[in-house]
Amino acid sequence: MQKKEIIIGGLNSAPGIAIGKSFVYNPVGIMLSTKPVSDDEKLGERDKYFSAKRIIQIEIKKIAQLSDDRLDDDARRILDIGREILDDPELEKGILNRIDSDAEQADRAVYEEFQKYIDRLNLSGNSFFRERIIDLRDIRDRLVRAIQQKSLLMEIKDDSLVVSKDISPSEIIQFARRNIKAMASEQGGLTSHASIIANSMGIPFVLGAKDLLDRVECGDQIIVDGNAGRVIINPAEETLEDYKTLQRIEAETDKSMREIARNPGQTKDGQRIVIQANVELEAEIDRIQKYHAEGIGLLRTEAYFFDGDSDKGVHDQEVFLRRAAEACGTNGLTVRLFDVGGDKFPDYAKQEKNPFLGWRGVRILLDKREMLRSQLRLILNQNFYKGPLQIMVPMITNVEEVLEVKDEIEKMTAAGELKKTDWEFGIMIEVPSAAILAEHIAPHVDFFSIGTNDLTQYTLAADRGNPLVQSLYRYMHPAVWRLIRLSNLAAQRSRIPVSVCGELASDPGAACLLVGLGVRKLSMAAPAVPAVKKMLRKFTSAELEKYASQVTSAKSVTEAAVIRHSLLDEYELRTEDQ
Amino acid sequence: MIKKKVTVTNPSGLHARPASALVRKASDFKSEFHIHMYGYRINAKSILGVMTLAAEFGAELELEFDGPDEKEAMDAIVKLFEDNFHESENGQQNS
Numbered sequence: 001m002q003k004k005e006i007i008i009g010g011l012n013s014a015p016g017i018a019i020g021k022s023f024v025y026n027p028v029g030i031m032l033s034t035k036p037v038s039d040d041e042k043l044g045e046r047d048k049y050f051s052a053k054r055i056i057q058i059e060i061k062k063i064a065q066l067s068d069d070r071l072d073d074d075a076r077r078i079l080d081i082g083r084e085i086l087d088d089p090e091l092e093k094g095i096l097n098r099i100d101s102d103a104e105q106a107d108r109a110v111y112e113e114f115q116k117y118i119d120r121l122n123l124s125g126n127s128f129f130r131e132r133i134i135d136l137r138d139i140r141d142r143l144v145r146a147i148q149q150k151s152l153l154m155e156i157k158d159d160s161l162v163v164s165k166d167i168s169p170s171e172i173i174q175f176a177r178r179n180i181k182a183m184a185s186e187q188g189g190l191t192s193h194a195s196i197i198a199n200s201m202g203i204p205f206v207l208g209a210k211d212l213l214d215r216v217e218c219g220d221q222i223i224v225d226g227n228a229g230r231v232i233i234n235p236a237e238e239t240l241e242d243y244k245t246l247q248r249i250e251a252e253t254d255k256s257m258r259e260i261a262r263n264p265g266q267t268k269d270g271q272r273i274v275i276q277a278n279v280e281l282e283a284e285i286d287r288i289q290k291y292h293a294e295g296i297g298l299l300r301t302e303a304y305f306f307d308g309d310s311d312k313g314v315h316d317q318e319v320f321l322r323r324a325a326e327a328c329g330t331n332g333l334t335v336r337l338f339d340v341g342g343d344k345f346p347d348y349a350k351q352e353k354n355p356f357l358g359w360r361g362v363r364i365l366l367d368k369r370e371m372l373r374s375q376l377r378l379i380l381n382q383n384f385y386k387g388p389l390q391i392m393v394p395m396i397t398n399v400e401e402v403l404e405v406k407d408e409i410e411k412m413t414a415a416g417e418l419k420k421t422d423w424e425f426g427i428m429i430e431v432p433s434a435a436i437l438a439e440h441i442a443p444h445v446d447f448f449s450i451g452t453n454d455l456t457q458y459t460l461a462a463d464r465g466n467p468l469v470q471s472l473y474r475y476m477h478p479a480v481w482r483l484i485r486l487s488n489l490a491a492q493r494s495r496i497p498v499s500v501c502g503e504l505a506s507d508p509g510a511a512c513l514l515v516g517l518g519v520r521k522l523s524m525a526a527p528a529v530p531a532v533k534k535m536l537r538k539f540t541s542a543e544l545e546k547y548a549s550q551v552t553s554a555k556s557v558t559e560a561a562v563i564r565h566s567l568l569d570e571y572e573l574r575t576e577d578q
Numbered sequence: 579m580i581k582k583k584v585t586v587t588n589p590s591g592l593h594a595r596p597a598s599a600l601v602r603k604a605s606d607f608k609s610e611f612h613i614h615m616y617g618y619r620i621n622a623k624s625i626l627g628v629m630t631l632a633a634e635f636g637a638e639l640e641l642e643f644d645g646p647d648e649k650e651a652m653d654a655i656v657k658l659f660e661d662n663f664h665e666s667e668n669g670q671q672n673s
Binding site (some may be wrong): 080088089090091117123136215 | 583594597601602620621623624625626629630632
């Protein structure tokens with residue numbers, strides 16, 4: 001007999017329609033290690049805690065980036081509190097103490113130490129703080145799972161529609177890896193973050209669907225309507241037909257976009273432009289194919305950072321590299337060496353007054369040679385690369401640093417420590433001094449990659465995270481564009497390629513202007529790939545050159561911004577004409 | 579080491595934003611900073627410590643600073659209390 005159709009209303013958190021079989025996601029409780037650790041294992045347990053903490057920090061940062069201005073004050077406050085909890089010196093002291101003195105494994109140490117605070121907050125009469133318990137639990141569980149590296153989602157099938165009581169941001173990131181088609185949940189602790197991630201991953205999401213779990217069973221046919229905010233369980237024949245029609249219409253609108261994305265990047269006159277993706281977390285790797293990026297132009301390695309010979313760290317990084325290499329296939333893969341700051345070193349107790357002008361990037365790599373060497377060994381002793389491999393060094397400010405890194409590589413090669421020999425060596429141009437002296441750096445490297453986020457920040461002396469100076473952080477500042485042009489001219493003279501891997505490249509207008517300057521390779525957040533490819537195809541390289549030269553000769557930020565706008569206006573006209 | 583007594587005079591007590599603001603400001607200084615209240619002593623650079631203190635309106639706290647910049651730290655923190663943590667303003671500080 002046909003089961004009765006049930007419609008449950010909710011909040012439309014991320015758009016799109018999906019029809020299919022439901023999967024009821026019920027996370028099992030956390031199981032903690034019970035074995036005491038021996039003295040030799042303590043360092044490893046500390047490492048496990050630090051690397052889990054780093055991953056959660058990056059996740060929080062990622063959410064903040066994805067969200068930009070989409071977060072309301074409450075949501076932002078919850079993010080801030082999450083960050084502050086992770087930075088809490090007493091909490092960390094307590095956790096490390098449990099490992100060192102009580103010989104607890106990292107997962108138990110984290111769990112128990114958090115529990116201590118949760119119990120205290122429970123006792124406190126203050127309702128606001130009691131409500132923070134949900135945040136504490138979320139961070140605790142994320143840390144514990146990251147330490148245990150438990151994949152809670154083993155049983156989730158691809159293409160299922162996941163329904164659950166509650167969804168955390170880290171769960172969504174993991175869901176997305178299983179190619180789930182949609183999500184619906186009854187509630188959520190950090191729900192606004194979950195929907196930001198769902199949006200950026202293009203997964204339809206309905207939130208606040210009341211009593212969902214009481215009414216749906218695993219394997220039921222359901223519809224998740226992320227446009228209207230509705231979940232329909234066991235839809236009747238007519239409902240199903242209606243939704244299939246709606247889905248078809250949506251698919252057609254999307255089709256031209258995807259078709260363009262499938263084609264290689266090029267301008268109207270056929271000038272080939274390679275469009276690649278930036279990748280920071282393993283969960284993002286699947287998006288390479290989804291958005292038809294032509295390889296990875298910036299593989300950030302900090303999330304899987306290891307210092308020295310930590311086995312777990314090395315293993316994590318290797319898995320990450322392998323997955324990235326597989327996703328790239330015969331397309332290029334550009335790996336950036338650790339771009340970490342002093343905060344990554346627990347023993348580096350001294351707080352830096354001004355970390356952006358402090359000990360980071362190549363400075364740390366050169367000061368801690370074994371770290372540089374072990375990462376190079378890891379990258380260059382693999383045989384899973386099918387396409388061209390590039391390695392680049394962050395935060396270069398002068399020629400000497402380049403030569404020093406090269407010297408180290410030559411010594412390692414001579415000693416036979418690096419198996420792979422066919423790869424290219426390049427640097428990030430993200431500090432004005434490197435752009436200005438680019439002509440003297442270019443002869444020593446195989447390529448440049450311009451990091452526009454830091455280049456903008458350092459050129460304009462404006463921290464883009466600081467709301468008080470945010471209006472000064474303007475990537476259309478002509479000074480930034482002149483530095484890009486300078487770097488590019490130097491590269492052309494030395495006949496080496498230049499790519500741009502900052503956020504600038506994900507803005508279709510700015511991406512076109514970069515091509516106008518002569519950049520032939522762009523790397524961006526994967527979801528931006530289709531829009532950039534589409535716009536590029538509407539202009540010839542000669543046209544873009546003209547726009548770009550207007551930007552570099554603009555007298556003010558406003559003037560440059562107007563030129564970008566006129567390019568966008570022209571684009572709109574050309575799109576309508578079709 | 580220097581100490582100073584203050585009273586929580588902002589209506590909602592040392593809640594989310596004030597607690598964050600306090601911890602953040604405290605972290606700007608090298609000196610150690612502890613708060614005494616009803617026999618408890620907590621590290622004021624610890625958000626969880628400040629949260630579990632749950633100081634309400636009217637609570638009397640003793641602030642204790644110890645370190646090279648203790649004077650500056652105390653002035654800055656006392657000022658936060660005197661300004662009621664800018665409770666009337668909505669501006670979110672950058673972290």
